[in-house]
Amino acid sequence: MSLRARSPRLVGLCALFVFATGAFAQTPQVSPPALPESLQDFPAYVDSARKTFDVPGIAVAIVKDGKIVMEQGFGLREQGKPEAVDAHTLFAIASNTKAFTATALQMLAEQGKLNMDDRVIDHLPWFQMSNPYVTSEMRVRDLLAHRSGLGLGAGDLLYWPPTSYSTRQVVERLRYVPLATSFRSAYAYDNILFAVATLVIEQVSGQSYADFLRDQIFKPVGMDQALVDMTDLKPGMDTATGHAKFDFKDLKPVPPMAWSNNPGAGGIYANVHDLAKWMNVQLAGGSLPAAADGKERRLFKEDSQKQMWSMLTPMKISTPPSPELAAIKPNFAGYGEGWFLTDYRGQRLVWHTGGWPGMVSRVTLVPELKLGVVVLTNQESGAAFNAVTYRVLDAYLAKEAAKPMTDWVAVYDRAVKKSEANADDSWKKHSAARDKNSKPSLPLSKYAGTYRDPWYGDVIVSHEGGKLRLRFSKTAQLAGTMEPWQHDTFIVRWDDRALNADAFVTYALDADGSIREVRMEPISPLTDFSFDFQDLRLTPLNSDKTH
Secondary structure: OOOOEOOOHHHHHHHHOOOOOOOOOOOOOOOOOOOOHHHOOHHHHHHHHHHHOOOOEEEEEEEEOOEEEEEEEEEEOOOOOOOEOOOOOEEEOHHHHHHHHHHHHHHHHHOOOOOOOOEHHHHOOOOOOOOHHHHHHOEOHHHHOOOOOOOOOOOHHHOOOOOOOOHHHHHHHHHHOOOOOOOOOOOOOOOHHHHHHHHHHHHHHOOOHHHHHHHHHHHHHOOOOOEOOHHHOOOOOOEOOOEEEEOOOEEEEOOOOOOOOOHHHHOOEEOHHHHHHHHHHHHOOOEEOOOOOOOOEEOOOHHHHHHHOOOOEEOOOOOOOOHHHHHHOOOOEEEOOOOEEEEEOOEEEEEEEEEEOOEEEEEEEEHHHOEEEEEEEOOOOHHHHHHHHHHHHHHHHOOOOOOOOOOHHHHHHHHHHHHHHHHHHHHHHHHHHOOOOOOOOOOHHHHOEEEEEOOOEEEEEEEEOOEEEEEEOOOOOOEEEEEEEEOOEEEEEEOOOOOOOOEEEEEEEOOOOOEEEEEEEEOOOOOOOOOOHHHOOEEEOOOOOOO
């Protein structure tokens, strides 16, 4: 989310513990460099990852020293249909969009339209955080660095799943989102401040975010097929369909999602053919391929890149969840402007992941080696993109090719199984603690009503046909049936079983038996963090505590 990425928590878990097929790309003049000997079995390896992690389709591109080594598709655009993934198949790249947003701001700074250390209120005078000091001191650069004091994924429910709020309305509601830590004191991944960055770009450029990216980034880089929003997809286009495991079990296609109210956090659709060009521009320090007259062209200056790739927010280095993952534990970890910064095998990595309904991805750069690899998938398996990425990194970074090469598919397969087992244990603990003989304190109809959260807005509980139905007023996908769990706690099971985000709903009563507050929390530890139900403070609409 997410966007960071959206995907089950394992996407973030594995990413942070660092933290028919298409053809090779060719040009008329120069043949692509050969793959290292240790990657000669790479197609079979990628297919092994696909099958192990139940991913219908994967696309991969590798660049080295300014050239495209390979760009290739594996598997199917959609399960059960014959169309194959190729180098031109479009995927949602989700939070890999954040690097484009950071680049856009740096380009505007180079044009003299803003300074990265400008206060946000210099450009959006109405901008407001919940703390006056943070409001006055929030700088443009801070929007990109996950150090605002907001909690993990704070405010994501304002646009995830898609809501009817506009980008301006999303940002206006920031004033009600409480801070979890002091300003610039800790790392916590957020998406909502990239909505603020989107509005800053639009304000100072005079263009929509989509038009700015199309005109000033996609066109110069040569990303001719990239799109800023799902609504630009047309029937018949070479586009992957996302897949999710409904109820964490059954793999099915999911409908595409448009994120028009926060495009700067994760809106882009792209393919590995175009992203290979993007990686080469990044690895060249902003330099574009020379013009026909031989003149140098640049997307951005090297100093801008140094800023984007400088650590702004240090991150804690945790112990990997599995001993086999110890090899990817970094010596340093942090976040720059739209990029994660870590190391592997003695080399600095600049990278990001992306998670979307049914699709997850990873872009990884090794600046000193002029090496880049992008992996796009149409299933919510962070294990798959990590296993493929580290296979490529090992082939290029190992001083002597390991014999045999580490089987990252097997390593991540064990990590996934352990994570799933932990989720099962969590449910067993909930079940063991449940008082099965308890009953709700009130008649079901008494739990119905409209409840308001200061930052999200209204959540409506209705009594229909002897059952309780819960609906988020601005989020069509968040509608479900509530089942009594114990005492005054219910479980809401969403109608959309692809969400994998069922939640506990707990009512607090006052001394007179009236409902004082309603709280929610996800049931499964595998639920994506962007479902930040735990941050809601719902009070009855007629309560004097309601805003």
